[in-house]
Amino acid sequence: MTDRKRTTGRRTRGKATAPDAGERAFLETYDPGAFPRPSVAVDVAAMTTRDGDLHALLVRRGEHPHRGRWALAGGFVGIQESLDDAAARVLRTKAGLPGIFLEQLYTFGAPDRDPRTRILSVAYYALVDADRLRKACAATEGVVLARLRTSWKGEAGGPVEALDPEGMAMPLAFDHADILGMAVKRLRGKLDYSPVGFQLLPPLFTLRQLQDVHEAVLGRRLNKDSFRRSVVTKGLVAATGEMERDVPYRPAGLYRYAMPEDA
Amino acid sequence: MTDRKRTTGRRTRGKATAPDAGERAFLETYDPGAFPRPSVAVDVAAMTTRDGDLHALLVRRGEHPHRGRWALAGGFVGIQESLDDAAARVLRTKAGLPGIFLEQLYTFGAPDRDPRTRILSVAYYALVDADRLRKACAATEGVVLARLRTSWKGEAGGPVEALDPEGMAMPLAFDHADILGMAVKRLRGKLDYSPVGFQLLPPLFTLRQLQDVHEAVLGRRLNKDSFRRSVVTKGLVAATGEMERDVPYRPAGLYRYAMPEDA
DNA sequence: TGAATAGTGTCTATAAGACAATATCCC
Protein backbone atom coordinates (compact mmCIF):
# COMPACT_ATOMS: atom_id res chain seq x y z
CA MET A 1 0.00 0.00 0.00
CA THR A 2 1.33 3.35 -0.92
CA ASP A 3 1.29 6.14 1.59
CA ARG A 4 2.57 9.56 0.78
CA LYS A 5 1.98 13.17 1.49
CA ARG A 6 -1.66 14.07 1.51
CA THR A 7 -3.03 16.35 -1.10
CA THR A 8 -6.62 17.14 -1.00
CA GLY A 9 -8.63 20.18 -1.78
CA ARG A 10 -8.83 23.89 -2.03
CA ARG A 11 -11.51 25.66 -0.13
CA THR A 12 -14.74 26.05 -2.12
CA ARG A 13 -17.52 28.59 -1.41
CA GLY A 14 -15.47 31.50 -2.68
CA LYS A 15 -13.19 31.44 0.31
CA ALA A 16 -10.15 30.26 -1.65
CA THR A 17 -7.05 31.86 -0.26
CA ALA A 18 -4.33 33.29 -2.48
CA PRO A 19 -1.17 31.17 -2.28
CA ASP A 20 1.82 32.90 -0.73
CA ALA A 21 5.24 33.02 -2.37
CA GLY A 22 6.43 29.72 -0.90
CA GLU A 23 3.27 27.97 -1.97
CA ARG A 24 3.55 29.39 -5.51
CA ALA A 25 7.08 28.04 -5.79
CA PHE A 26 5.88 24.65 -4.56
CA LEU A 27 3.06 24.54 -7.09
CA GLU A 28 5.37 25.34 -9.98
CA THR A 29 7.49 22.29 -9.22
CA TYR A 30 4.62 19.93 -8.39
CA ASP A 31 4.42 16.95 -10.76
CA PRO A 32 0.88 15.65 -11.02
CA GLY A 33 1.87 12.62 -13.06
CA ALA A 34 4.18 11.09 -10.49
CA PHE A 35 1.77 8.36 -9.32
CA PRO A 36 -0.69 6.11 -11.15
CA ARG A 37 -4.26 7.36 -10.96
CA PRO A 38 -7.62 5.67 -11.37
CA SER A 39 -10.24 6.71 -13.88
CA VAL A 40 -13.37 8.30 -12.43
CA ALA A 41 -16.86 7.86 -13.86
CA VAL A 42 -20.34 8.90 -12.78
CA ASP A 43 -23.32 6.53 -12.96
CA VAL A 44 -26.84 7.85 -12.62
CA ALA A 45 -29.77 5.82 -11.29
CA ALA A 46 -32.75 7.70 -12.75
CA MET A 47 -35.85 6.47 -10.97
CA THR A 48 -39.57 6.94 -10.91
CA THR A 49 -42.65 5.15 -9.61
CA ARG A 50 -45.14 3.42 -11.87
CA ASP A 51 -47.91 0.91 -11.25
CA GLY A 52 -47.01 0.76 -7.60
CA ASP A 53 -43.36 -0.10 -8.09
CA LEU A 54 -40.07 1.72 -8.40
CA HIS A 55 -38.60 1.76 -11.90
CA ALA A 56 -35.18 2.78 -13.16
CA LEU A 57 -33.76 3.85 -16.50
CA LEU A 58 -31.33 1.29 -17.94
CA VAL A 59 -29.14 1.41 -21.04
CA ARG A 60 -28.26 -1.66 -23.07
CA ARG A 61 -24.52 -1.90 -23.44
CA GLY A 62 -23.53 -2.13 -27.08
CA GLU A 63 -19.80 -2.36 -26.41
CA HIS A 64 -17.45 -4.39 -24.28
CA PRO A 65 -17.14 -4.95 -21.46
CA HIS A 66 -20.44 -6.51 -20.41
CA ARG A 67 -21.88 -6.11 -23.91
CA GLY A 68 -25.58 -6.93 -23.99
CA ARG A 69 -26.07 -6.39 -20.29
CA TRP A 70 -28.02 -3.49 -18.86
CA ALA A 71 -26.32 -0.60 -17.14
CA LEU A 72 -27.07 2.74 -15.57
CA ALA A 73 -26.47 5.84 -17.64
CA GLY A 74 -22.84 6.74 -17.06
CA GLY A 75 -19.73 8.37 -18.38
CA PHE A 76 -16.28 9.56 -17.46
CA VAL A 77 -15.77 12.75 -15.51
CA GLY A 78 -14.04 15.44 -17.53
CA ILE A 79 -10.71 16.59 -16.14
CA GLN A 80 -12.10 20.08 -15.47
CA GLU A 81 -15.71 19.09 -14.81
CA SER A 82 -17.35 18.94 -11.39
CA LEU A 83 -18.99 15.69 -10.34
CA ASP A 84 -22.47 17.25 -10.25
CA ASP A 85 -21.96 18.67 -13.73
CA ALA A 86 -20.81 15.30 -15.03
CA ALA A 87 -23.91 13.58 -13.65
CA ALA A 88 -26.22 16.20 -15.16
CA ARG A 89 -24.44 15.94 -18.49
CA VAL A 90 -24.77 12.16 -18.56
CA LEU A 91 -28.48 12.36 -17.85
CA ARG A 92 -28.94 15.05 -20.47
CA THR A 93 -26.91 13.50 -23.26
CA LYS A 94 -27.58 9.79 -22.73
CA ALA A 95 -31.23 10.02 -21.77
CA GLY A 96 -32.38 13.39 -23.07
CA LEU A 97 -33.32 14.54 -19.57
CA PRO A 98 -32.17 18.07 -18.68
CA GLY A 99 -33.04 19.87 -15.46
CA ILE A 100 -33.66 16.80 -13.33
CA PHE A 101 -33.31 16.49 -9.54
CA LEU A 102 -29.94 14.84 -8.90
CA GLU A 103 -28.13 13.97 -5.71
CA GLN A 104 -24.86 12.22 -5.03
CA LEU A 105 -25.33 8.73 -3.63
CA TYR A 106 -22.10 6.89 -2.91
CA THR A 107 -18.73 6.22 -4.49
CA PHE A 108 -18.00 2.65 -5.54
CA GLY A 109 -14.34 1.82 -5.60
CA ALA A 110 -13.64 -1.90 -5.42
CA PRO A 111 -10.34 -2.40 -7.27
CA ASP A 112 -11.78 -5.11 -9.55
CA ARG A 113 -15.17 -3.60 -10.26
CA ASP A 114 -14.25 -2.93 -13.89
CA PRO A 115 -12.26 -5.45 -15.94
CA ARG A 116 -10.43 -2.80 -18.00
CA THR A 117 -8.56 -0.80 -15.39
CA ARG A 118 -9.16 0.83 -12.05
CA ILE A 119 -12.34 2.86 -12.44
CA LEU A 120 -14.15 4.54 -9.56
CA SER A 121 -17.81 5.27 -9.97
CA VAL A 122 -19.37 8.24 -8.22
CA ALA A 123 -23.01 7.17 -8.23
CA TYR A 124 -25.92 9.62 -8.36
CA TYR A 125 -29.64 9.11 -8.20
CA ALA A 126 -32.18 11.15 -10.12
CA LEU A 127 -35.91 11.47 -9.50
CA VAL A 128 -38.22 12.04 -12.44
CA ASP A 129 -41.97 11.97 -12.76
CA ALA A 130 -43.25 8.85 -14.49
CA ASP A 131 -44.57 10.46 -17.67
CA ARG A 132 -41.38 12.28 -18.39
CA LEU A 133 -39.15 9.27 -17.81
CA ARG A 134 -41.39 7.04 -19.92
CA LYS A 135 -41.22 9.46 -22.85
CA ALA A 136 -37.46 9.79 -22.53
CA CYS A 137 -37.02 6.02 -22.68
CA ALA A 138 -39.33 5.69 -25.68
CA ALA A 139 -37.36 8.36 -27.56
CA THR A 140 -33.98 6.66 -27.38
CA GLU A 141 -32.90 3.33 -28.82
CA GLY A 142 -31.50 0.87 -26.27
CA VAL A 143 -32.94 2.69 -23.27
CA VAL A 144 -35.73 1.14 -21.18
CA LEU A 145 -37.60 1.68 -17.97
CA ALA A 146 -37.16 -1.46 -15.83
CA ARG A 147 -39.19 -2.44 -12.81
CA LEU A 148 -37.11 -2.90 -9.67
CA ARG A 149 -37.57 -5.73 -7.21
CA THR A 150 -35.94 -5.61 -3.82
CA SER A 151 -35.50 -8.86 -1.96
CA TRP A 152 -34.92 -7.01 1.32
CA LYS A 153 -37.27 -4.99 3.46
CA GLY A 154 -37.07 -1.50 4.90
CA GLU A 155 -33.59 -0.07 4.86
CA ALA A 156 -31.67 -3.29 5.27
CA GLY A 157 -29.93 -2.72 1.94
CA GLY A 158 -28.54 -5.06 -0.69
CA PRO A 159 -28.65 -5.46 -4.47
CA VAL A 160 -31.90 -5.15 -6.42
CA GLU A 161 -33.13 -6.96 -9.50
CA ALA A 162 -34.33 -5.27 -12.68
CA LEU A 163 -37.29 -6.93 -14.41
CA ASP A 164 -38.45 -6.60 -18.01
CA PRO A 165 -42.16 -6.23 -18.86
CA GLU A 166 -42.56 -10.04 -18.80
CA GLY A 167 -41.13 -10.15 -15.29
CA MET A 168 -37.86 -11.76 -16.35
CA ALA A 169 -34.68 -10.66 -14.60
CA MET A 170 -32.48 -8.43 -16.77
CA PRO A 171 -28.72 -9.07 -16.42
CA LEU A 172 -27.04 -5.99 -14.98
CA ALA A 173 -23.53 -4.86 -15.85
CA PHE A 174 -20.69 -4.27 -13.40
CA ASP A 175 -21.85 -3.61 -9.81
CA HIS A 176 -24.93 -1.73 -10.94
CA ALA A 177 -27.27 -4.01 -8.97
CA ASP A 178 -25.48 -2.75 -5.86
CA ILE A 179 -25.70 0.88 -6.99
CA LEU A 180 -29.42 0.51 -7.58
CA GLY A 181 -29.77 -1.12 -4.17
CA MET A 182 -28.03 1.83 -2.55
CA ALA A 183 -30.32 4.21 -4.46
CA VAL A 184 -33.46 2.45 -3.23
CA LYS A 185 -32.15 2.38 0.31
CA ARG A 186 -31.29 6.08 0.25
CA LEU A 187 -34.64 6.99 -1.25
CA ARG A 188 -36.52 5.05 1.43
CA GLY A 189 -34.54 6.77 4.13
CA LYS A 190 -35.04 10.22 2.67
CA LEU A 191 -38.76 9.84 2.24
CA ASP A 192 -39.33 9.79 5.98
CA TYR A 193 -38.00 13.24 6.67
CA SER A 194 -37.51 15.00 3.40
CA PRO A 195 -39.88 16.23 0.69
CA VAL A 196 -37.96 14.36 -1.98
CA GLY A 197 -41.04 12.35 -3.00
CA PHE A 198 -42.55 15.31 -4.80
CA GLN A 199 -39.83 15.04 -7.42
CA LEU A 200 -41.56 11.86 -8.58
CA LEU A 201 -44.87 13.57 -9.31
CA PRO A 202 -46.12 16.27 -11.67
CA PRO A 203 -46.58 19.75 -10.13
CA LEU A 204 -50.24 19.10 -9.26
CA PHE A 205 -51.20 15.80 -7.69
CA THR A 206 -53.80 14.21 -5.47
CA LEU A 207 -53.07 12.94 -1.99
CA ARG A 208 -53.77 9.42 -3.26
CA GLN A 209 -51.05 9.80 -5.89
CA LEU A 210 -48.63 11.03 -3.27
CA GLN A 211 -49.46 8.07 -1.05
CA ASP A 212 -49.01 5.69 -4.01
CA VAL A 213 -45.54 7.11 -4.55
CA HIS A 214 -44.62 6.64 -0.92
CA GLU A 215 -45.92 3.09 -0.92
CA ALA A 216 -44.03 2.24 -4.09
CA VAL A 217 -40.78 3.58 -2.69
CA LEU A 218 -41.15 2.08 0.75
CA GLY A 219 -42.44 -1.24 -0.53
CA ARG A 220 -45.26 -1.41 2.01
CA ARG A 221 -48.78 -0.13 2.49
CA LEU A 222 -49.43 2.99 4.53
CA ASN A 223 -52.45 3.98 6.56
CA LYS A 224 -54.56 6.29 4.43
CA ASP A 225 -55.91 8.47 7.21
CA SER A 226 -52.59 8.91 8.95
CA PHE A 227 -50.80 9.66 5.73
CA ARG A 228 -53.28 12.36 4.79
CA ARG A 229 -53.20 13.91 8.22
CA SER A 230 -49.45 13.93 8.59
CA VAL A 231 -48.74 15.42 5.18
CA VAL A 232 -51.40 18.11 5.57
CA THR A 233 -50.69 19.09 9.17
CA LYS A 234 -46.94 19.25 8.49
CA GLY A 235 -47.70 21.81 5.80
CA LEU A 236 -45.83 19.84 3.11
CA VAL A 237 -48.66 20.26 0.63
CA ALA A 238 -51.14 23.02 -0.10
CA ALA A 239 -54.59 22.58 -1.61
CA THR A 240 -55.00 24.44 -4.87
CA GLY A 241 -58.80 24.38 -4.93
CA GLU A 242 -58.70 22.62 -8.27
CA MET A 243 -60.11 19.14 -8.79
CA GLU A 244 -59.27 16.06 -10.77
CA ARG A 245 -61.19 15.74 -14.04
CA ASP A 246 -62.50 12.88 -16.14
CA VAL A 247 -62.27 10.26 -13.45
CA PRO A 248 -65.03 7.68 -13.01
CA TYR A 249 -65.47 8.48 -9.35
CA ARG A 250 -65.60 11.46 -7.04
CA PRO A 251 -62.71 13.72 -8.08
CA ALA A 252 -60.04 14.39 -5.54
CA GLY A 253 -58.59 17.79 -4.74
CA LEU A 254 -55.31 18.70 -6.42
CA TYR A 255 -52.42 19.71 -4.20
CA ARG A 256 -49.03 21.17 -4.84
CA TYR A 257 -45.78 20.88 -2.94
CA ALA A 258 -45.42 23.56 -0.29
CA MET A 259 -41.95 24.20 1.04
CA PRO A 260 -42.17 24.18 4.84
CA GLU A 261 -41.59 27.55 6.47
CA ASP A 262 -38.01 26.85 7.60
CA ALA A 263 -36.59 26.53 4.10
CA MET B 1 -16.87 18.75 -21.74
CA THR B 2 -15.71 15.37 -22.84
CA ASP B 3 -18.18 12.60 -23.37
CA ARG B 4 -17.17 9.17 -24.41
CA LYS B 5 -18.06 5.56 -23.94
CA ARG B 6 -18.94 4.69 -20.40
CA THR B 7 -16.73 2.38 -18.47
CA THR B 8 -17.75 1.65 -15.00
CA GLY B 9 -17.50 -1.35 -12.83
CA ARG B 10 -17.36 -5.06 -12.55
CA ARG B 11 -19.83 -6.76 -10.34
CA THR B 12 -18.62 -7.16 -6.77
CA ARG B 13 -20.02 -9.66 -4.23
CA GLY B 14 -18.34 -12.61 -5.93
CA LYS B 15 -20.77 -12.54 -8.84
CA ALA B 16 -18.15 -11.42 -11.36
CA THR B 17 -18.82 -13.07 -14.68
CA ALA B 18 -16.03 -14.54 -16.78
CA PRO B 19 -15.48 -12.46 -19.92
CA ASP B 20 -16.27 -14.19 -23.20
CA ALA B 21 -13.88 -14.37 -26.13
CA GLY B 22 -14.99 -11.05 -27.64
CA GLU B 23 -14.64 -9.30 -24.34
CA ARG B 24 -11.16 -10.75 -23.77
CA ALA B 25 -10.06 -9.43 -27.14
CA PHE B 26 -11.47 -6.01 -26.27
CA LEU B 27 -9.68 -5.92 -22.94
CA GLU B 28 -6.33 -6.75 -24.52
CA THR B 29 -6.56 -3.71 -26.76
CA TYR B 30 -8.00 -1.31 -24.18
CA ASP B 31 -5.73 1.64 -23.46
CA PRO B 32 -6.32 2.98 -19.95
CA GLY B 33 -4.03 5.95 -20.45
CA ALA B 34 -5.97 7.50 -23.33
CA PHE B 35 -7.63 10.25 -21.27
CA PRO B 36 -6.41 12.51 -18.47
CA ARG B 37 -7.43 11.30 -15.03
CA PRO B 38 -7.82 13.05 -11.68
CA SER B 39 -5.99 12.01 -8.53
CA VAL B 40 -8.16 10.46 -5.84
CA ALA B 41 -7.60 10.92 -2.12
CA VAL B 42 -9.48 9.94 1.02
CA ASP B 43 -9.99 12.34 3.93
CA VAL B 44 -11.17 11.07 7.29
CA ALA B 45 -13.15 13.15 9.79
CA ALA B 46 -12.45 11.29 13.05
CA MET B 47 -14.92 12.58 15.61
CA THR B 48 -15.84 12.14 19.22
CA THR B 49 -17.81 13.98 21.90
CA ARG B 50 -16.20 15.72 24.84
CA ASP B 51 -17.45 18.26 27.37
CA GLY B 52 -20.78 18.43 25.62
CA ASP B 53 -19.42 19.25 22.17
CA LEU B 54 -18.36 17.39 19.08
CA HIS B 55 -14.61 17.32 18.48
CA ALA B 56 -12.59 16.23 15.46
CA LEU B 57 -9.03 15.13 14.88
CA LEU B 58 -7.01 17.64 12.85
CA VAL B 59 -3.48 17.47 11.47
CA ARG B 60 -1.26 20.52 11.08
CA ARG B 61 0.00 20.71 7.51
CA GLY B 62 3.79 20.89 7.43
CA GLU B 63 4.01 21.10 3.63
CA HIS B 64 2.53 23.11 0.83
CA PRO B 65 -0.16 23.67 -0.15
CA HIS B 66 -1.92 25.28 2.80
CA ARG B 67 1.12 24.87 5.04
CA GLY B 68 0.33 25.73 8.63
CA ARG B 69 -3.37 25.24 8.25
CA TRP B 70 -5.28 22.38 9.83
CA ALA B 71 -6.56 19.47 7.79
CA LEU B 72 -8.31 16.16 8.15
CA ALA B 73 -6.20 13.02 8.10
CA GLY B 74 -5.91 12.09 4.45
CA GLY B 75 -3.90 10.40 1.75
CA PHE B 76 -3.97 9.18 -1.80
CA VAL B 77 -5.80 6.00 -2.72
CA GLY B 78 -3.47 3.28 -3.91
CA ILE B 79 -4.03 2.11 -7.45
CA GLN B 80 -5.03 -1.36 -6.24
CA GLU B 81 -6.51 -0.32 -2.90
CA SER B 82 -10.23 -0.12 -2.13
CA LEU B 83 -11.61 3.16 -0.81
CA ASP B 84 -12.53 1.64 2.55
CA ASP B 85 -9.05 0.19 2.90
CA ALA B 86 -7.47 3.52 2.08
CA ALA B 87 -9.54 5.30 4.73
CA ALA B 88 -8.66 2.69 7.35
CA ARG B 89 -4.98 2.89 6.41
CA VAL B 90 -4.95 6.67 6.71
CA LEU B 91 -6.53 6.54 10.14
CA ARG B 92 -4.12 3.84 11.25
CA THR B 93 -0.89 5.32 9.92
CA LYS B 94 -1.55 9.05 10.39
CA ALA B 95 -3.32 8.88 13.73
CA GLY B 96 -2.40 5.50 15.19
CA LEU B 97 -6.03 4.39 15.29
CA PRO B 98 -6.66 0.87 13.99
CA GLY B 99 -10.01 -0.89 14.09
CA ILE B 100 -12.21 2.20 14.14
CA PHE B 101 -15.80 2.53 12.91
CA LEU B 102 -15.60 4.15 9.47
CA GLU B 103 -18.27 5.03 6.94
CA GLN B 104 -18.13 6.75 3.59
CA LEU B 105 -19.57 10.25 3.68
CA TYR B 106 -19.47 12.06 0.36
CA THR B 107 -17.13 12.67 -2.53
CA PHE B 108 -15.90 16.23 -3.02
CA GLY B 109 -14.95 17.02 -6.57
CA ALA B 110 -14.92 20.74 -7.32
CA PRO B 111 -12.31 21.17 -10.07
CA ASP B 112 -10.42 23.86 -8.17
CA ARG B 113 -10.55 22.39 -4.68
CA ASP B 114 -6.81 21.66 -4.72
CA PRO B 115 -4.31 24.15 -6.19
CA ARG B 116 -1.92 21.45 -7.43
CA THR B 117 -4.03 19.47 -9.86
CA ARG B 118 -7.45 17.88 -10.07
CA ILE B 119 -7.85 15.88 -6.86
CA LEU B 120 -11.08 14.25 -5.80
CA SER B 121 -11.58 13.57 -2.12
CA VAL B 122 -13.68 10.62 -1.02
CA ALA B 123 -14.53 11.74 2.51
CA TYR B 124 -15.12 9.32 5.39
CA TYR B 125 -16.15 9.88 8.95
CA ALA B 126 -14.91 7.85 11.89
CA LEU B 127 -16.40 7.59 15.37
CA VAL B 128 -14.09 7.02 18.32
CA ASP B 129 -14.65 7.14 22.04
CA ALA B 130 -13.26 10.26 23.66
CA ASP B 131 -10.49 8.63 25.73
CA ARG B 132 -9.07 6.78 22.80
CA LEU B 133 -9.07 9.76 20.47
CA ARG B 134 -7.52 12.01 23.11
CA LYS B 135 -4.67 9.55 23.69
CA ALA B 136 -4.10 9.18 19.94
CA CYS B 137 -3.80 12.95 19.53
CA ALA B 138 -1.43 13.27 22.47
CA ALA B 139 0.83 10.56 21.04
CA THR B 140 1.47 12.22 17.69
CA GLU B 141 3.16 15.53 16.96
CA GLY B 142 1.03 17.99 14.98
CA VAL B 143 -2.24 16.20 15.70
CA VAL B 144 -4.91 17.81 17.88
CA LEU B 145 -8.49 17.33 18.94
CA ALA B 146 -10.42 20.47 17.99
CA ARG B 147 -13.81 21.51 19.24
CA LEU B 148 -16.37 21.97 16.46
CA ARG B 149 -18.85 24.81 16.33
CA THR B 150 -21.74 24.70 13.93
CA SER B 151 -23.41 27.97 13.03
CA TRP B 152 -26.46 26.15 11.71
CA LYS B 153 -29.14 24.17 13.51
CA GLY B 154 -30.53 20.72 12.99
CA GLU B 155 -29.69 19.22 9.64
CA ALA B 156 -29.58 22.43 7.65
CA GLY B 157 -25.94 21.80 6.76
CA GLY B 158 -23.02 24.11 6.00
CA PRO B 159 -19.38 24.48 6.99
CA VAL B 160 -18.25 24.18 10.61
CA GLU B 161 -15.55 25.98 12.53
CA ALA B 162 -12.75 24.27 14.46
CA LEU B 163 -11.76 25.96 17.74
CA ASP B 164 -8.54 25.60 19.70
CA PRO B 165 -8.59 25.27 23.53
CA GLU B 166 -8.73 29.06 23.88
CA GLY B 167 -11.79 29.19 21.64
CA MET B 168 -9.94 30.77 18.71
CA ALA B 169 -10.91 29.65 15.21
CA MET B 170 -8.32 27.38 13.60
CA PRO B 171 -7.75 27.98 9.88
CA LEU B 172 -8.77 24.90 7.93
CA ALA B 173 -7.11 23.72 4.74
CA PHE B 174 -8.83 23.10 1.41
CA ASP B 175 -12.59 22.50 1.68
CA HIS B 176 -12.26 20.65 4.96
CA ALA B 177 -14.71 22.96 6.73
CA ASP B 178 -17.31 21.73 4.27
CA ILE B 179 -16.31 18.09 4.78
CA LEU B 180 -16.62 18.49 8.54
CA GLY B 181 -20.00 20.14 8.04
CA MET B 182 -21.19 17.21 6.00
CA ALA B 183 -19.91 14.83 8.69
CA VAL B 184 -21.82 16.64 11.43
CA LYS B 185 -24.96 16.72 9.32
CA ARG B 186 -24.74 13.01 8.54
CA LEU B 187 -24.09 12.13 12.16
CA ARG B 188 -27.10 14.11 13.32
CA GLY B 189 -29.28 12.37 10.77
CA LYS B 190 -28.00 8.93 11.65
CA LEU B 191 -28.47 9.33 15.35
CA ASP B 192 -32.24 9.42 15.04
CA TYR B 193 -32.64 5.97 13.60
CA SER B 194 -29.34 4.18 13.91
CA PRO B 195 -27.29 2.95 16.84
CA VAL B 196 -24.22 4.78 15.61
CA GLY B 197 -23.92 6.81 18.82
CA PHE B 198 -22.54 3.85 20.73
CA GLN B 199 -19.36 4.08 18.70
CA LEU B 200 -18.62 7.28 20.63
CA LEU B 201 -18.69 5.59 24.04
CA PRO B 202 -16.70 2.90 25.83
CA PRO B 203 -18.32 -0.56 25.93
CA LEU B 204 -20.02 0.11 29.28
CA PHE B 205 -21.75 3.42 29.80
CA THR B 206 -24.52 5.04 31.77
CA LEU B 207 -27.73 6.33 30.25
CA ARG B 208 -26.65 9.83 31.21
CA GLN B 209 -23.45 9.44 29.20
CA LEU B 210 -25.44 8.21 26.22
CA GLN B 211 -27.76 11.18 26.50
CA ASP B 212 -24.78 13.54 26.74
CA VAL B 213 -23.44 12.09 23.51
CA HIS B 214 -26.75 12.56 21.76
CA GLU B 215 -27.03 16.13 22.99
CA ALA B 216 -23.48 16.96 21.90
CA VAL B 217 -24.09 15.59 18.43
CA LEU B 218 -27.52 17.10 17.95
CA GLY B 219 -26.54 20.41 19.49
CA ARG B 220 -29.67 20.63 21.62
CA ARG B 221 -31.00 19.39 24.95
CA LEU B 222 -33.15 16.27 25.11
CA ASN B 223 -35.85 15.31 27.57
CA LYS B 224 -34.30 13.01 30.15
CA ASP B 225 -37.34 10.85 30.78
CA SER B 226 -38.25 10.41 27.14
CA PHE B 227 -34.68 9.63 26.19
CA ARG B 228 -34.38 6.94 28.83
CA ARG B 229 -37.71 5.39 27.94
CA SER B 230 -37.18 5.35 24.21
CA VAL B 231 -33.70 3.86 24.34
CA VAL B 232 -34.74 1.18 26.85
CA THR B 233 -38.08 0.21 25.29
CA LYS B 234 -36.51 0.02 21.83
CA GLY B 235 -34.10 -2.54 23.23
CA LEU B 236 -31.03 -0.62 22.04
CA VAL B 237 -29.29 -1.01 25.38
CA ALA B 238 -29.17 -3.77 27.99
CA ALA B 239 -28.51 -3.31 31.70
CA THR B 240 -25.43 -5.16 32.89
CA GLY B 241 -26.28 -5.05 36.60
CA GLU B 242 -22.99 -3.30 37.27
CA MET B 243 -22.81 0.19 38.73
CA GLU B 244 -20.65 3.26 38.36
CA ARG B 245 -17.96 3.61 41.03
CA ASP B 246 -16.24 6.49 42.78
CA VAL B 247 -18.78 9.12 41.85
CA PRO B 248 -19.87 11.75 44.40
CA TYR B 249 -23.53 10.94 43.91
CA ARG B 250 -25.80 7.97 43.53
CA PRO B 251 -24.08 5.64 41.04
CA ALA B 252 -25.94 4.94 37.82
CA GLY B 253 -26.37 1.51 36.27
CA LEU B 254 -23.98 0.57 33.51
CA TYR B 255 -25.46 -0.46 30.18
CA ARG B 256 -24.05 -1.95 27.04
CA TYR B 257 -25.12 -1.69 23.44
CA ALA B 258 -27.67 -4.35 22.48
CA MET B 259 -28.15 -5.00 18.79
CA PRO B 260 -31.87 -4.94 18.09
CA GLU B 261 -33.38 -8.30 17.16
CA ASP B 262 -33.58 -7.67 13.42
CA ALA B 263 -29.84 -7.38 12.89
C1' DT C 1 -27.87 15.91 57.31
C1' DG C 2 -27.36 18.05 52.78
C1' DA C 3 -26.02 18.16 47.92
C1' DA C 4 -26.21 15.90 43.78
C1' DT C 5 -27.79 12.78 40.56
C1' DA C 6 -30.31 8.16 39.53
C1' DG C 7 -34.45 6.17 38.77
C1' DT C 8 -39.88 5.56 39.05
C1' DG C 9 -44.75 6.87 38.57
C1' DT C 10 -48.31 9.60 36.74
C1' DC C 11 -50.66 13.02 34.10
C1' DT C 12 -51.26 15.30 29.69
C1' DA C 13 -50.65 16.54 24.83
C1' DT C 14 -49.78 14.86 20.38
C1' DA C 15 -49.63 11.62 16.59
C1' DA C 16 -51.00 7.21 14.48
C1' DG C 17 -54.19 3.35 13.49
C1' DA C 18 -58.98 1.71 13.02
C1' DC C 19 -63.38 2.40 11.49
C1' DA C 20 -67.78 4.48 10.50
C1' DA C 21 -70.46 7.93 8.04
C1' DT C 22 -71.20 11.07 4.47
C1' DA C 23 -70.12 13.45 -0.13
C1' DT C 24 -69.47 13.51 -5.05
C1' DC C 25 -68.46 11.96 -9.36
C1' DC C 26 -69.56 8.69 -13.64
C1' DC C 27 -72.25 5.07 -15.50
Add this chain to the structure above:
DNA sequence: GGGATATTGTCTTATAGACACTATTCA
Protein backbone atom coordinates in the same frame (compact mmCIF):
# COMPACT_ATOMS: atom_id res chain seq x y z
C1' DG D 1 -79.78 4.25 -8.34
C1' DG D 2 -75.23 1.75 -8.07
C1' DG D 3 -70.32 1.61 -7.94
C1' DA D 4 -66.27 3.72 -6.73
C1' DT D 5 -63.45 6.79 -4.33
C1' DA D 6 -62.88 11.27 -1.60
C1' DT D 7 -63.31 13.47 2.64
C1' DT D 8 -64.62 14.18 7.42
C1' DG D 9 -65.31 12.77 12.20
C1' DT D 10 -64.61 9.94 16.22
C1' DC D 11 -62.64 6.49 19.11
C1' DT D 12 -58.60 4.03 20.65
C1' DT D 13 -53.74 3.33 21.36
C1' DA D 14 -48.85 4.44 21.48
C1' DT D 15 -45.40 7.81 22.38
C1' DA D 16 -43.24 12.13 24.08
C1' DG D 17 -42.90 15.95 27.29
C1' DA D 18 -43.64 17.70 31.98
C1' DC D 19 -43.27 17.13 36.62
C1' DA D 20 -43.43 15.21 41.19
C1' DC D 21 -41.47 11.91 44.11
C1' DT D 22 -38.30 8.45 46.03
C1' DA D 23 -33.53 6.26 46.21
C1' DT D 24 -28.56 6.17 46.86
C1' DT D 25 -24.11 7.78 47.09
C1' DC D 26 -20.34 11.04 49.14
C1' DA D 27 -18.91 15.00 51.86
